[in-house]
Amino acid sequence: DDGLIYGRGSSDMKGACAAAMVSARILNELGPIENNVEFWFTADEEIGGGDGARWLAETKRFEGDVCVIGDGNGGGMDLPSIDIGCKGGAATTLIARGNTAHGSTPFLGENAISRLIRAIPWVEKIGEYKLDLPSELDEAIRGSLEFYMNTWDLKNDEQREAAKRIYHHPSVTCNIINGGVKRNVIPDYAEAEFDIRLTPGSNPLKVKERIEQLVKESGVPGIEVTVHTRETTGYHETPNSPFAHQLAETIEKASGKKPNFKILTGGTDAISIKNFTGIPCLGYGTSLSGMAHQPDERITIDNLVLGVKVYEGFPLTYKG
Missing domain, CATH: 3.30.70.360 (Alpha-Beta Plaits)
Structure with a gap:
């Protein structure tokens, strides 16, 4: 009745998995489309993906021109966003x-x-x-701070000051x-x-x-x-690529708002995929900010529906 689905993992990130499954079914029912699309569902991300995406990337099972990661918070209808990297x-x-x-x-x-x-x-x-x-991340950092300052439940000045320093x-x-x-x-x-x-x-x-x-x-x-640690950490993509522009267009059509570009404060499987295969990765997830690993974890049905529209729409419109 409240438009929410509760359960551990519902937000991080079984909700995105469910949206991807529905999208895969819709795309399959449409028949042949211009792009080849693969949906991969992997485990072990919380501890580095050694038996999941990292192993698949290291052994070159992953092939493709671009990759959309379903982990993370895409901001829903109110603050749509694209993750161009993660810490x-x-x-x-x-x-x-x-x-x-x-x-x-x-x-x-x-x-x-x-x-x-x-x-x-x-x-x-x-x-x-x-x-x-690097200066090329200035815009994404500004977008990240704008996004998180509006979505985190910051209760006092100490938390707000800490949030401003996070990048x-x-x-x-x-x-x-x-x-x-x-x-x-x-x-x-x-x-x-x-x-x-x-x-x-x-x-x-x-x-x-x-x-x-x-x-x-x-x-x-x-x-x-x-x-x-290593010589590099995390990963990031440029927000000026055709990939980023086309994913942004898909999200804008689905949500009615131009998405923000941001950098995740946590990590995702994109680090392994980008570093071991070179495939460009951008993130769009259905989760809610602050819900990961929480005892009352939940996800909105609106976010799941929006996720279906994005995961279905992007393969239909991507031009390379």
């Missing part, structure tokens, strides 16, 4: 080592957890590092901490894992170098850091 990561592990002792005599040991707690804020300082980004600075959050074996044993080992996201076009190796420098500056003994 990549610099997964970071901080390890603290100490010396064990009995819990009743802590002064005889060196508590690794205490050392870790002291060092964590130094890794978090990477959020103050200004990224050097020109790394985002950083410590999400996993491990350490200790028993309550009465001083731990000699502890570790923390950080999710650090970088805007495409930035230099992840410079970010890695800065993190290592910050940990050294902390002066905390027994600390080491490992930053997993």
Whole structure:
């Protein structure tokens, strides 16, 4: 009755999968069309796609001129948008080592957890590092900020200021901490894992170098850091390609509004597809902002219908 469908994964991204299935059926019923169209449904995206899209891309199963990714938030009827890229990561592990002792005599040991707690804020300082980004992304970053500032539920000035920095600075959050074996044993080992996201076009190796420098500056003994990254991060396409223009025209016809170009704050399978096959990728999803991984996850029926129109309409009008 409320125009919503509830369920885990409904927004991220089973809704887009359902819209794609309906689109595939419609295209099949139309008979032969000018373009060859393939719909791929893959798993494992949340952990890198090693058994899904990444494997398919690495083994060259994917072939095509262009690829539309159904992941992400296309903005629905109100704020239609196209993802021209998405952020990549610099997964970071901080390890603290100490010396064990009995819990009743802590002064005889060196508590690794205490050392870790002291060092964590130094890794978090990477959020103050200004990224050097290509000027061709200026428009997409402006569009991204406009989109997210209007769709995120930002409750206070602190959140709003953080949102404004999301592209020109790394985002950083410590999400996993491990350490200790028993309550009465001083731990000699502890570790923390950080999710650090970088805007495409930035230099992840410079970010890695800065993190290592910050940990050294902390002066905390027994600390080491490992930053997993490559020479490039994420991916992005130009918004000025025929592909982008034609997808934008399809979305405008379906929604009645000219779509915005933006960069996703998270990652999608487009990173693997673009990097391993070279196939240009643009994203148009049906999800709602802020719904991914939520216990009350939901999707609007209007978004699903709009998704069907876009996924069906683009193959019918694409001219290469």
